Amino acid sequence: MKIKFIHTADIHLGSRFNNASFPGDIAKIRRQEMWSTFHDIVSLAHKEKVDFLFISGDLFESELITLGDLKRINEAFKSIQDTQILITPGNHDTYGEKSPYKLISWSENVNIFKAQELSLIEFTDLNTNIYGFAWSEKYISNEFRYNMDPLDKDKNNILMLHGDIYNKKSNYFPIDKNYLKKLSFDYVALGHVHKPDIQENGIVYPGSPEPLDFGEIGSHGVILGQLQDSRVQTKFITMSKRQxxxxxxxxxxxxxxxxxxxxxxxxxxxxxxxxxxxxxxxxxxxxxxxxxxxxxxxxxxxxxxxxxxxxxxxxxxxxxxxxxxxxxxxxxxxxxxxxxxxxxxxxxxxxxxxxxxxxx
Known part of the structure; x- marks a missing residue:
């Protein structure tokens, strides 16, 4: 069965750009533009009639997001009821004891991974299994390992992680890329790295849809993909208002x-x-x-x-x-x-x- 999806991460809604070199008036405009791009992503999901919207961590800044912001996010998600939204909380939007994720009742089509261990959410009507991992603390130095039953090869199998495949000594959930390949997921929806990087074997960082500073040069956007019979096709869609x-x-x-x-x-x-x-x-x-x-x-x-x-x-x-x-x-x-x-x-x-x- 063919499924269609959008993969994004590191949206960082609520960011104040406290460490940015540009002045406060531009920071204010950038915050507004990040919200606008978030809504553009939701609109793209509606336009493309995608089955899934994958958000691989850092949807917002936990320390800065407001209740009004959360309701605004949820209202946007509610507007695309035919799209299942999967969220793996990252190091900036952890699912801990005081997580903002717990402050509201989310729309029925929003699925949030809540455990700091690999979990499975099944979508039998779409013949798809999605595995995810939620951060509950700001740092994770233990390397990722798969601790679940064998994959059902008759289904689409997708893994969502927020972590670092480039540095095995990282404090931000190190992930061994070669190990990921051996797991044979059809698609690995990664987050944490803000530059887009489409690796082989369907291992993908979409990058942040809006760049945050001068360390994030070039085009920024989301991944539009489709998966059928273990074959994945992806297309990078530019979304950012500025570079x-x-x-x-x-x-x-x-x-x-x-x-x-x-x-x-x-x-x-x-x-x-x-x-x-x-x-x-x-x-x-x-x-x-x-x-x-x-x-x-x-x-x-x-x-x-x-x-x-x-x-x-x-x-x-x-x-x-x-x-x-x-x-x-x-x-x-x-x-x-x-x-x-x-x-x-x-x-x-x-x-x-x-x-x-x-x-x-």
């Missing part, structure tokens, strides 16, 4: 002020995405890079610029203009050293910057 992008731009001394401005302003999606830009290389010493940065800032929705460019000084010209003062003497002494040495060159440029600024 975080890290860029490097190398400048050279022949570039004019306006050319530098034009290149920076040519970045795609500058009115929507969040950029972190490193400026490298050499520029004409007469170009005011602070003014460049000021001019381009207003052209971006959000940009952080790390200015590492060095001024390209015409040493002969400066020597001729300052032969009788400390600037000329400084250049003369520095030229006795190896100017190909990056540390010597940096010392020369830093010294010149300071001396020329004093002269002005």
């Amino acid at each position: 975080f992008l890290n860029e490097e731009l190398y400048l050279h001394p022949e570039m004019t002020y306006q050319e530098i401005i034009n290149i920076i302003q040519s970045y795609h999606g500058r009115e929507r995405n969040l950029y972190r830009l490193s400026l490298l290389g050499l520029v004409d010493s007469d170009i005011d890079m602070d003014q460049v940065i000021n001019d381009v800032n207003k052209e971006f929705y959000y940009i952080e610029i790390n200015n590492q460019v060095e001024p390209d000084y015409d040493l002969d010209k400066i020597m001729n203009q300052n032969s009788d003062n400390i600037i000329g003497l400084f250049i003369k002494e520095m030229r006795k050293k190896d100017l190909e040495d990056i540390e010597v060159k940096n010392a020369l440029y830093l010294g010149l910057q300071a001396l020329l600024k004093e002269k002005v």
